[in-house]
Amino acid sequence: MITKEQVIKAQNQWAQGVIEIGTAKDDNACKKCAMDFLDDLYFFEIGPVLFKPTMASSQQFRSSIEMALSYFIGGENTCCKEDDGFAKKSWTDIKFENHNIILDSNRAIAMGNYYFKSNDSNAIKVEYTFGYKLVNGKLKIDLHHSSLPYSSDS
16 A cells, blocks of 8 residues: 555655756756656656646647656757746745545555745745556656646736
């Protein structure tokens, strides 16, 4: 049975990984860090991943590791032209606030808000749903949906 502690550990690893990508010194180091992050935390090499990142509009759904990499690091030769590198925004802190977690023997789903903070800004609140599968004792993300909260101002 997957535990709540395992989910929280996976969330903390995800947050730390995004922060680490943003601290990479050059494009090669950034790409390596992001690929290690995706290989370690996501299910792409094993099976399908449902990935709908926050700041994606023209290519909302990212079905490949290359499309996920594009979202996280952007760059000149990115496969999704709208991407400017979400993880390269120099986040200094990312906190998960779980609304609830559903646990099963080899699957967990967490939903709530997470907050992204950079040195010079207030925290940005984002809504998320992450699904995890247990693979060789480690949780891998196979569902990642995040979006900005509804605003009646738009």
